[in-house]
Amino acid sequence: MTFRTTALAIALAGFSFAAHAQTQITGAGSTFAAPIYGKWAEAGATATGVKLNYQAIGSGAGINQINNRTVDFGASDMPVKAEDLTAHKLMQFPTVIGGVDIIVNLPGIKANELKLTGPVLADIYLGKITKWNDPEIAKINAGMKLPSLAIATVHRADGSGTTFVFTDYLSMQSAEWKSKVGSSTSVAWPNGAGGKGSDGVAATVQHIPGGIGYDESAYAEQNHLTTALMMNKAGKFVAPTMAAFVAAAGNADWSKVQNFAIDLNDQPGAASWPIESATFVLLPLDPKDEKQSTAVKKFFDWGFEHGDDIATSLLYIPLPQSVHAAIRTAWKAVPGTM
Secondary structure (H helix, E strand, C coil): CHHHHHHHHHHHHHHHHHHHHCEEEEEEECCCCHHHHHHHHHHHHHHHCEEEEEECCCHHHHHHHHHCCCCCEEEECCCCCHHHHHHCCEEEEEEEEEEEEEEEECCCCCCCCCEECHHHHHHHHHCCCCECCCHHHHHHCCCCCCCCCECEEEEECCCCHHHHHHHHHHHHHCHHHHHHCCCCCCCCCCCCEEECHHHHHHHHHHHCCCEEEEEEHHHHHHCCCCECEEECCCCCEECCCHHHHHHHHCCCCHHHCCCCCCCCCCCCCCCCCCCEEEEEEEEECCCCCHHHHHHHHHHHHHHHHHCHHHHHHCCCEECCHHHHHHHHHHHHHCCCCC
16 A cells, blocks of 8 residues: 555656646737647647747737737737847747738628739728729629629727738838828728727628628638638739748748848739738847746747648748748847757
8 A cells, every 4th residue: 555655656746747847938929820839839749848828919919018028929920120129139030921811701702703903902991992893893803793882891900910911011002001001010090890819800801791801811711711812913813822822932032131020922923922921929138037938949949840731731831941040040149048
C-alpha cells in the first residue's frame, strides 16, 4: 500500500511539473491572423511547451495592448511605422500572407458570379453607386440579371488591420477615396453599417439583402461566405483562391522594405488577387520577462518550421524561406535565447 501511494505521489508530482513547465504566452490583435495562430497553438503545443492565449480584438486594440505591455505580443495587419516602432521599443515581423475577400448578399447570385472593379468598389463605399443594377455594375456583369436592390455597405466597427488593407486598396483605386477617406485601421466611413470583428461584418452582410462587406479569406472560406470576383491590375477578373493569393505574393520584393513593412495590394500578374496583405507580430525590445519573449519566438519558429501545411489549408500563403531566415536574424535584437 505504501509503495502504491508513493508511486502515485511521484506520478502526480511529475504531472504537476509538466503542467508547470508549459509556458503560457498572451497575444492580442488581428482577427485576420486568429485562425492560423489558433491552429499553430494546437499543433505545436507538445513540441514547444508553449500554450497560447490569443485575443482576436482587432489590430488597433492589439497595437495598444502591446504598447502598454499588457500582452506578450501584439498582432496587426497594418505594418507599424518605423518611428512608432522606435517610440514604443518594438520590432515587427510578418508571419503569413492572406487575402481579403469581398462578400455579398444578393438573391439568386452565387459565389464568384458577381464581378467588381476597384473603382466601382470605391464608388460603392463612397455612396456614389447605390443600386445593384446601376449601369456601372451592369456594364461589367453583362448578361447577369442584377436586382433593383439598394446597396448596403458594411465595414468593421473596431480598429482593424483588415480595414487598413481594404482602405489602402481603395486608396490605390480612387483618388477621391484617398483624399476624402484615406487608409487606416479606422476611418470615417461615408456611409454604411459597422460590424465588430470578422463575424460581425459577415453576420451583418448576411442579414441584409443587398449587403456587401469585406473579410479575410480564411474566415470567408471557413464560413462559406458568398464572395465576388475582382478585376486585378492586369485587367483580369479573378476569384479569391489560393492560386490567386500565391500569384500575388510571388511578386513581392521583400528586399526593398524596412521592418518587413511590405504592401502586397494590387500586385501585377494576370492571375494575382488584388487585395492581399502580410500579417505582423509586434514584440518588445525591452520585455518585462525574457522568458516570455523566448516562448513567443519559440512559438512562431515552430510555425515557420512546421506550420506551412496548416497555413495553406486555411488559405494563407507561407512566407518564403528567405524571409523566415531574415526574421530569425532580426529576433537576435530581442532579449531571450531560443
